[in-house]
Amino acid sequence: MFMSGQEVGCAAELHPTTKGDDGSIIVQGIPYHYGRADPTVISWIGITCNNDRRLTAVNLPHMGLTGTIPKEVGNLTSLVFLNISNNSLQGHLPAEVxxxxxxxxxxxxxxxxxxxxPSSLSRCWELRQLSLNGNKxxxxxxxxxxxxxxxxxxxxGENDLQGRIPHEMSNLIGLTxxxxxxxxLEGPIPVGILNISSLQMVTLRNNSLSGALPTDMRITKDSL
Structure with a gap:
């Protein structure tokens, strides 16, 4: 099984219903017509399109997907929801996200x-939830x-991230x-993060963090 993408016409979409010889699902590039998906896309399992036939959601967890995430994912400019968790995808997360x-x-x-x-992920300004845990x-x-x-x-969590927790995380004022x-990870925990008023849960265990914790932080030490 594999995940690939190809640019045909204006852009490419993901099609999860083609079957391989072994019965597995093959995700392939599917063409747009003048920036819109073919009407049949709307009925595919795990795929949601809006009234303009633009793809807005890809929901394909636990599908046994392998291969890499294609750079053509950047063509899905109307995408609001992307869940391809609990598969066996490899390689880098393309900058086109x-x-x-x-x-x-x-x-x-x-x-x-x-x-x-990728640093380009910071341009996904509408993100409410970002889950990259359990990878490499x-x-x-x-x-x-x-x-x-x-x-x-x-x-x-459960990656191989190194260095310090950036103090810029303190700007995430809606973080829960x-x-x-x-x-x-090493070094001190930025004080500003621990004092985000909306923060309800922080889990930083099993790193190499150091330094004293502020006495007036909102999060209790036991929750770390």
Whole structure:
């Protein structure tokens, strides 16, 4: 099974219903016609289109998908919801995800994705939930993540992330859940993050964080 993308005409969409010789689902590139999906797309399992036949949701968790996420994912400019969690996808998260300016929900957890989290992700300004936990992402958490001002839930645990928690995370004033356990993060926890008024849960265990915690922080020490 594989995930691929091809640009035909104006853009490409994802088609989850083609069957391989072994009965597995093959995700292939499907053409738009003048920027709109073919009407048959609307009836595909896990695919939602709006009245203009523009793809707005891809919901394909636990589908046994393998291969890589194609760069053509950036063509899905009306996408609001993306859930391809609990599959076996590999390779890097393409920088083209930064073109998904309407995306509110991205769940890629429990795949085998690797490489650095692309800085272009900070241009998905409408994101409310970002779930990248349970992969093999490495490198540091970039300060540009602080540009996601509407983010409410952030899950980055069980990866290979290194370096410090960026102080720019303090800009995520609507954050309710911050979960980054089981990485290789070090250094102090930025005080501003712990004092975000909306924050309800923080999980940072099994890192190499250091430094004293502020006595007036909103989150209790036991919750970390």
């Amino acid at each position: 930064g073109l998904l300016h309407q995306l509110q929900y991205m769940n890629l957890q429990f795949n085998e994705l690797s490489g650095e989290i 992402f490495n490198g540091s958490i970039l300060g540009t993540i602080g540009n996601l001002s509407k983010l409410e839930e952030l899950y980055l 859940i911050l979960s980054i356990p089981y990485n290789k």
